[in-house]
Amino acid sequence: MADRYHILTLNNISAQGLKRFPGARYTVGPHVSEPDAILVRSYNMLKMEIPPSVKAIGRAGAGTNNIPVERMSERGVPVFNTPGANANAVKELVVAGLLMAARNLVPAIRFTEGLTGDETTIHRLVEEGKKQFAGFELPGKTLGVIGLGAIGSLVADAGIKLGMKVIGYDPEITVEAAWSLPSQVRKAHTLEELARAADFVTVHVPLLDMTRNLVDHKLIQKMKPGVILLNFARDSIVDIEAVMAGLAERRIKYFVTDFPHPSLLHHPAVIALPHLGASTQEAEDNCAIMVVDQIMDYLENGNIVNSVNFPTVVMARESPYRIGVANMNVPNMVGQISTAMARAGLNIHNMVNKSRGGTAYTLVDLDSPPPPQVIDEIAAIPGVLAVRYLPAGDSRERAD
Numbered sequence: 001m002a003d004r005y006h007i008l009t010l011n012n013i014s015a016q017g018l019k020r021f022p023g024a025r026y027t028v029g030p031h032v033s034e035p036d037a038i039l040v041r042s043y044n045m046l047k048m049e050i051p052p053s054v055k056a057i058g059r060a061g062a063g064t065n066n067i068p069v070e071r072m073s074e075r076g077v078p079v080f081n082t083p084g085a086n087a088n089a090v091k092e093l094v095v096a097g098l099l100m101a102a103r104n105l106v107p108a109i110r111f112t113e114g115l116t117g118d119e120t121t122i123h124r125l126v127e128e129g130k131k132q133f134a135g136f137e138l139p140g141k142t143l144g145v146i147g148l149g150a151i152g153s154l155v156a157d158a159g160i161k162l163g164m165k166v167i168g169y170d171p172e173i174t175v176e177a178a179w180s181l182p183s184q185v186r187k188a189h190t191l192e193e194l195a196r197a198a199d200f201v202t203v204h205v206p207l208l209d210m211t212r213n214l215v216d217h218k219l220i221q222k223m224k225p226g227v228i229l230l231n232f233a234r235d236s237i238v239d240i241e242a243v244m245a246g247l248a249e250r251r252i253k254y255f256v257t258d259f260p261h262p263s264l265l266h267h268p269a270v271i272a273l274p275h276l277g278a279s280t281q282e283a284e285d286n287c288a289i290m291v292v293d294q295i296m297d298y299l300e301n302g303n304i305v306n307s308v309n310f311p312t313v314v315m316a317r318e319s320p321y322r323i324g325v326a327n328m329n330v331p332n333m334v335g336q337i338s339t340a341m342a343r344a345g346l347n348i349h350n351m352v353n354k355s356r357g358g359t360a361y362t363l364v365d366l367d368s369p370p371p372p373q374v375i376d377e378i379a380a381i382p383g384v385l386a387v388r389y390l391p392a393g394d395s396r397e398r399a400d
């Protein structure tokens with residue numbers, strides 16, 4: 001139970017989100033000590049000492065590869081993200097990437113910026129020079145989309161609307177994403193099938209052990225000569241050495257990336273952006289609003305929505321006396337938790353228990369306030385990772 005919640009921000013989080021924390025109950029900022037929760041965007045938390053006071057981490061965005069998710073699971077701390085909240089922003093930048101590459105816009109702009117002379121001279125240089133930047137149009141070209149989640153499915157849809165053929169690969173596509181895909185999107189059964197078919201290959205998978213170097217030398221060698229490769233997902237998903245080799249032999253015409261790498265920074269066929277995918281006012285507001293609401297609901301009610309390491313657990317309040325327990329997903333946890341409550345004479349009003357992988361989460365509403373020793377008893381059960389008493393706003397007393 002907290003009288004006042006403390007929220008540490010590790011990056012700039014949109015004020016549209018932060019202002020949702022009621023000032024009377026929340027202290028929020030970059031210098032907060034003993035935080036109950038941390039809000040983050042791309043700040044690298046992997047080597048950070050995370051204070052024991054932390055009960056939740058909220059990523060205002062999609063990727064959680066900058067957060068020690070496994071370490072947090074072991075501590076019973078859910079990590080939240082905001083699926084889809086910045087997907088449109090990334091999709092628009094991918095469309096810009098397709099056009100920048102197809103129309104040679106970056107070298108063309110560099111050329112124009114280098115011109116000097118009077119109006120007549122510039123006119124002549126423009127008309128003489130433009131032929132070197134002649135490009136091609138998108139309709140009829142094939143766009144290969146690797147990963148058809150929130151972003152990939154919007155990119156696929158945009159490709160179809162631009163008149164492109166679209167081939168997509170995602171062996172774990174969700175039913176929701178599959179429904180949102182235009183029927184014209186062709187399913188690739190393997191990455192190689194997609195690589196062989198596509199004039200553009202764009203990557204939209206999370207960075208996981210399994211996706212590290214997903215686009216490697218072998219896959220690039222299967223791509224069409226002159227392919228345009230786009231990476232708006234994460235740097236390590238695409239093997240940079242392999243890209244350099246692909247650029248050197250001109251198999252890759254352009255590499256468009258949101259993750260600049262020192263060895264490719266000034267390469268004429270690399271269009272590098274400073275991780276701009278989600279940098280729109282709209283996306284920043286959407287992500288912040290979503291993550292703040294999720295964190296508040298978890299801190300105050302124990303509900304879990306959009307966690308990457310915990311099951312979704314939402315229970316409407318029917319009693320003001322609630323306990324939330326994070327535990328290892330092993331047999332007889334619910335039995336031991338409810339026995340501890342019964343021993344203290346507590347009647348369970350409502351209860352939900354769900355698991356995800358090695359982690360489980362239990363919410364229990366009681367008919368009367370729990371004595372503090374029950375919380376301690378539950379915390380001492382082997383396999384219990386974290387326990388919180390979550391009384392409703394005006395019921396913060398415990399039975400002693």
Ligand SMILES: NC(=O)C1=CN([C@@H]2O[C@H](COP(=O)(O)OP(=O)(O)OC[C@H]3O[C@@H](n4cnc5c(N)ncnc54)[C@H](O)[C@@H]3O)[C@@H](O)[C@H]2O)C=CC1
Pocket residue numbers: 061062063064083084086087090146147148149150151152169170171172173174177204205206207210211214232233234258275276277278279
């Ligand atoms: N450049 C930027 O600013 C941004 C980058 N991102 C990156 O984009 C990634 C994707 O974002 P969302 O689409 O929102 O996530 P999402 O979770 O909605 O979609 C990811 C999709 O990738 C699929 N997938 C996973 N492993 C795969 C594999 N080996 N092969 C093919 N598909 C695979 C999943 O099944 C899922 O459908 C994020 O994890 C993040 O790293 C996200 C937002 C902004």
Ligand SMILES: O=C(O)CCC(=O)C(=O)O
Pocket residue numbers: 041042060061062063064086275277278279
């Ligand atoms: O917050 C940002 O600007 C980065 C967004 C991002 O990469 C993500 O949501 O995965």
